[in-house]
Amino acid sequence: MGDPMGDSKDQQNLRKQDARFHLANERTLLAWLRTSIGIMAFGFVVVKFSIFIKQLAYLVGKDVVVPQSGYSSFIGILLVAVGAIVILLAFIKFKQTEQRITDDSYRPSSKLITFITTIILIISVLLILYLISNSLAIKEL
Numbered sequence: 001m002g003d004p005m006g007d008s009k010d011q012q013n014l015r016k017q018d019a020r021f022h023l024a025n026e027r028t029l030l031a032w033l034r035t036s037i038g039i040m041a042f043g044f045v046v047v048k049f050s051i052f053i054k055q056l057a058y059l060v061g062k063d064v065v066v067p068q069s070g071y072s073s074f075i076g077i078l079l080v081a082v083g084a085i086v087i088l089l090a091f092i093k094f095k096q097t098e099q100r101i102t103d104d105s106y107r108p109s110s111k112l113i114t115f116i117t118t119i120i121l122i123i124s125v126l127l128i129l130y131l132i133s134n135s136l137a138i139k140e141l
Contacts (some may be wrong), residue, residue: 017103021101021106023095025097029090032086032087035086036083036084037117039079039120040084042079043075043077043081044076045069045076046076046079047073047076047077048073049072057141060088071126071130075126075130082120082123089112089115090112093112
C-alpha cells in the first residue's frame with residue numbers, strides 16, 4: 001500500500017502546479033488586455049491626428065490643406081473596434097483555458113494570435129497606403 005504522507009505531498013504538489021497554471025493564464029489575460037488598450041489608444045490618436053493638424057495650421061496662421069478623405073477616422077475607429085474585439089476574444093480564451101486546465105485537457109492553440117496578427121497587419125497596410133496617398137497629395141500642392 002502507498003504511504004499516506006507521500007500521497008498527501010503529491011496532492012500538494014499537484015495543487016501548487018495547478019495554481020501556477022491558473023496564475024499564468026491570468027497573466028496572459030492581463031497581457032492581452034494591455035495589448036488591446038494599446039491598440040485602442042493608437043486608434044484614438046489616429047482619429048485625433050487630423051484634427052490636431054487642422055488646429056495647428058489655424059494657430060500658425062498658415063493655409064495648410066489637410067486632405068479631407070476621412071481615412072484616418074475610419075482607420076482609427078477600426079483600431080478601436082479591433083481593441084474591443086481583442087478584449088472579448090482574450091476573455092473567451094481565458095475562460096476556455098481555465099476550464100481546460102481544470103479538466104487537465106489543455107492543448108495549446110495559436111488561433112487568437114494568428115487572427116490578431118492578421119488584423120493588425122491589414123490595418124498597418126491600410127495606414128501605410130493612407131500615409132503614402134497623403135504624402136503624394138501634399139507634394140502636388
